[in-house]
Amino acid sequence: MNTTAVFISVIHMAGALSACIFGTLPRSNPIQRAVTGSSSPMSLSQCQPYWTSIDGDIDAHLKHAIPIRSPLSVFEPMHRLTFSAPYTTAPALCIAACELVDGHRDQAMAAAAALRLTHAAAFVHEQLPLTDRPRPKNRPTIDHLFGPNIELLTGDGIAPFGFELLANSDDPTQNNSERILRVIIEIARATGAQGRIQGRYNELELEYVQSEDEKWSHLAWINEVCKKKEGEMHACAGACGAILGGGSEEEIEKLRSFGLHVGILQAIGSMVKRGEKAHMEVVSGLRRKALEELKAFNQEKIGPISSLVEPELLLSVK
Amino acid sequence: MNTTAVFISVIHMAGALSACIFGTLPRSNPIQRAVTGSSSPMSLSQCQPYWTSIDGDIDAHLKHAIPIRSPLSVFEPMHRLTFSAPYTTAPALCIAACELVDGHRDQAMAAAAALRLTHAAAFVHEQLPLTDRPRPKNRPTIDHLFGPNIELLTGDGIAPFGFELLANSDDPTQNNSERILRVIIEIARATGAQGRIQGRYNELELEYVQSEDEKWSHLAWINEVCKKKEGEMHACAGACGAILGGGSEEEIEKLRSFGLHVGILQAIGSMVKRGEKAHMEVVSGLRRKALEELKAFNQEKIGPISSLVEPELLLSVK
Numbered sequence: 001m002n003t004t005a006v007f008i009s010v011i012h013m014a015g016a017l018s019a020c021i022f023g024t025l026p027r028s029n030p031i032q033r034a035v036t037g038s039s040s041p042m043s044l045s046q047c048q049p050y051w052t053s054i055d056g057d058i059d060a061h062l063k064h065a066i067p068i069r070s071p072l073s074v075f076e077p078m079h080r081l082t083f084s085a086p087y088t089t090a091p092a093l094c095i096a097a098c099e100l101v102d103g104h105r106d107q108a109m110a111a112a113a114a115l116r117l118t119h120a121a122a123f124v125h126e127q128l129p130l131t132d133r134p135r136p137k138n139r140p141t142i143d144h145l146f147g148p149n150i151e152l153l154t155g156d157g158i159a160p161f162g163f164e165l166l167a168n169s170d171d172p173t174q175n176n177s178e179r180i181l182r183v184i185i186e187i188a189r190a191t192g193a194q195g196r197i198q199g200r201y202n203e204l205e206l207e208y209v210q211s212e213d214e215k216w217s218h219l220a221w222i223n224e225v226c227k228k229k230e231g232e233m234h235a236c237a238g239a240c241g242a243i244l245g246g247g248s249e250e251e252i253e254k255l256r257s258f259g260l261h262v263g264i265l266q267a268i269g270s271m272v273k274r275g276e277k278a279h280m281e282v283v284s285g286l287r288r289k290a291l292e293e294l295k296a297f298n299q300e301k302i303g304p305i306s307s308l309v310e311p312e313l314l315l316s317v318k
Numbered sequence: 319m320n321t322t323a324v325f326i327s328v329i330h331m332a333g334a335l336s337a338c339i340f341g342t343l344p345r346s347n348p349i350q351r352a353v354t355g356s357s358s359p360m361s362l363s364q365c366q367p368y369w370t371s372i373d374g375d376i377d378a379h380l381k382h383a384i385p386i387r388s389p390l391s392v393f394e395p396m397h398r399l400t401f402s403a404p405y406t407t408a409p410a411l412c413i414a415a416c417e418l419v420d421g422h423r424d425q426a427m428a429a430a431a432a433l434r435l436t437h438a439a440a441f442v443h444e445q446l447p448l449t450d451r452p453r454p455k456n457r458p459t460i461d462h463l464f465g466p467n468i469e470l471l472t473g474d475g476i477a478p479f480g481f482e483l484l485a486n487s488d489d490p491t492q493n494n495s496e497r498i499l500r501v502i503i504e505i506a507r508a509t510g511a512q513g514r515i516q517g518r519y520n521e522l523e524l525e526y527v528q529s530e531d532e533k534w535s536h537l538a539w540i541n542e543v544c545k546k547k548e549g550e551m552h553a554c555a556g557a558c559g560a561i562l563g564g565g566s567e568e569e570i571e572k573l574r575s576f577g578l579h580v581g582i583l584q585a586i587g588s589m590v591k592r593g594e595k596a597h598m599e600v601v602s603g604l605r606r607k608a609l610e611e612l613k614a615f616n617q618e619k620i621g622p623i624s625s626l627v628e629p630e631l632l633l634s635v636k
Contacts, residue, residue, distance in 0.1 A: 073519055074511050118478075125474055130448065130466040148448040152470075153518055156443055157511030159474070160436075163481045164506035167499045177495035181485045184502065188482035193392050193475030200471055201391055 047307040054092045057105065058112050059083075065113065065165060077146045077154040078161075084145060085120035088230075089266055089308060090259075094237040096305040097255045100297055103245020107176070110169035111183050111240045114162030118191040119233065121158040124151050126200065162187070176244070183240045190236035199228030212271040222282070226267035227260070234263025254293040261290035262308045365625040372410045375423065376430050377401075383431065383483060395464045395472040396479075402463060403438035406548075407584055407626060408577075412555040414623040415573045418615055421563020425494070428487035429501050429558045432480030436509040437551065439476040442469050444518065480505070494562070501558045508554035517546030530589040534597065544585035545578070552581025572611040579608035580626045 068079045091112035098108035128148050144151060163184060170180050189195055202224040215221040238259030242252040265286050272279045287309045294302045386397045409430035416426035446466050462469060481502060488498050507513055520542040533539040556577030560570040583604050590597045605627045612620045 071516065071519075073523070074516050078511055122474070125470060128448065128470065130446065130470060149522060150519075152443060152446065152448060153515050154511075156440070156473075156477070157515040159477060160481075160506040160510040163478075164503050164510065167502040167506070170496070170499045172496070177499060178488070178490070181488045181495055181498065184485040185482050188478040188485070192478040192482065193396055193472075197471050197475040198389065198392050201389075201468075204467060205391070 047304055050096075050304040051092055051307075054095045054105070054112075057109065058091050058095070058116060061109050061113050062116060066161070073150075074157070077150050078157055080145055081124050081151065081154050082117060082120045082158060085116075085123045088116070088119045088233070089262065090119065090230075090233045090237040091115040093234055093259055093262060093305070093308060094241040096308075097238045097241025097247075097259070098245035099241075100255070100301055100305055101242050101245040101247030101251050103241070103247070107174075107246075108241045108244045110165045110180075111187070111244055112237075114166050114187055115233070115237055115240075117158050117162035117165070118187065118196075121155040121162075122191065122196055122200070124155040124158070128152055159191070179243050179246075182243055186236050186240050186243070190232050195232045195236070196229050199225050199232070202228060215271060222264065222268060226264045229263075230267035231260045231263040234259035234266065238262075250296070254296055258290050258293040258305075261286045261293075265290070265309055365622055368414075368622040369410055369625075372413045372423070372430075375427065376409050376413070376434060379427050379431050380434060384479070391468075392475070395468050396475055398463055399442050399469065399472050400435060400438045400476060403434075403441045406434070406437045406551070407580070408437065408548075408551045408555040409433045411552055411577055411580060411623070411626060412559040414626075415556045415559025415565075415577070416563035417559075418573070418619055418623055419560050419563040419565030419569050421559070421565070425492075425564075426559045426562045428483045428498075429505070429562055430555075432484045432505055433551070433555055433558075435476050435480035435483070436505065436514075439473040439480075440509065440514055440518070442473040442476070446470055477509070497561050497564075500561055504554050504558050504561070508550050513550045513554070514547050517543050517550070520546060534586075534589060534600075540582065540586060540600075544582045547581075548585035549578045549581035552577035552584065556580075568614070572614055576608050576611040576623075579604045579611075583608070583627060 066079050069075050094112045095108050235256045238255035239252050242255040290309050384397045387393050412430045413426050553574045556573035557570050560573040608627050
């Protein structure tokens, strides 16, 4: 992580950010051009309906795929735990990447749903009260909707269902089997032993790093936890959207790299302290690298996806 | 379960079984024909090299796919827990089904490896010491190779790796993408919320059924636990082998049904008491149904796969 890569001053960044949130930036604002690398609009009024629409479509797809039905002992926890997991921007990024390369939203819907499912499964398992897992004051850190055994099994049931949805989205009339198989490999890797699982291993090894201040000063936290967990999941989401939307290899790799920086930004977002120069330098560096990847795309279309580097904007979506 | 369906007397069955194990039956023995429904050979000397060869090939494939490499904290548990899981006949059945429909062993190897991996992942999670899971005298039921956190994460890493191996076995020169996607759906279903996971839910609900005698008298145990866990996993294995080997839809369904009965037989095998008429009736009924499914195949080739209905024979393989 190059903490010295500051292309936009802290003051300008904070100004651009707050202006974007309140939708006051004109198209030609020079600060915004510096942030987005283009003249594309980023106002809240434009971005929010886009993300709300995507999230609504993914929700509808999943509610249809996992109805609460018999046997209730299996499907009720599966449904509730899927929809109670914390919000992640990875599935929406997958759809946005697909649309950016001129794909249709439906082409990436199963992959977006699979990303939501694998995220929910991982979250449920991370919260399990295992006998050797430290718990603050002997209490679980979240309210458990079900007993640990059911939560363990439900996580185990949710994850393969994501791959089933993906494989089921194969449509011989579209000749998309190769793309779907490629996306299955991408998601299996990002969620597996070399992706999110490795990030979780690292997180447990670094669990002595307690406070958010300590995490910031411990660069390994950002590189080995934020990058391996949220970073690679968003990188996968960007690449999968581009693959399914028919993007070129160059576009796939650019959206993978864009997603990596977006994911790390999302992961460290809650730790950012306004006014802390070191924090803002890291954030600015990540934003700059993310937006750099979008320069090769149609500048008239990058407005919505580029808003993913504004954590406050995204938080307001959900 | 139709316990009255006894086509071969208990005495004849026991005789055929022991003769098969010791390889003393001549090809034309009438008892053997009654067991196999054909004159195909079933002697140990013929069957054992076949299964040993298949198991050796699957082991070699998995050892190559999951070497012990860096980061050791991730890959060592993944390797060790995959190879320390109890033996299951499902992967070998997958290969045998593929070969029975004239497919090549390599065509089903990734699916067989994925079946081994999902079985290992499920076993590791079933042994986790969760806070609400009853443990005899407060001790775990197995020796844990690693801490619970690592075993939880490793199970979570092993399962998607099976899907990755499968998707990676796509070979454009063979035009097999559709078959692989179909197999991914089959394995996701058999391992997921409507398959093995549902069997495990049922097992936990029926956990008051303690002794093997009680399990036998509790028909729900066989129908809701043995069938959903080992039964459907073997059914999936038979179907996947036939799909990948290029079998017809009829052959796929016959090998699925054969696998279902084989899996239930494997699950109840350890509970069978020699001489108990009720036990032998159930076992004979399952064998008869399994072998019935093989009648449509080339009778010269069913010898090895039909030996899967002899639990003692199989136990001697490993």
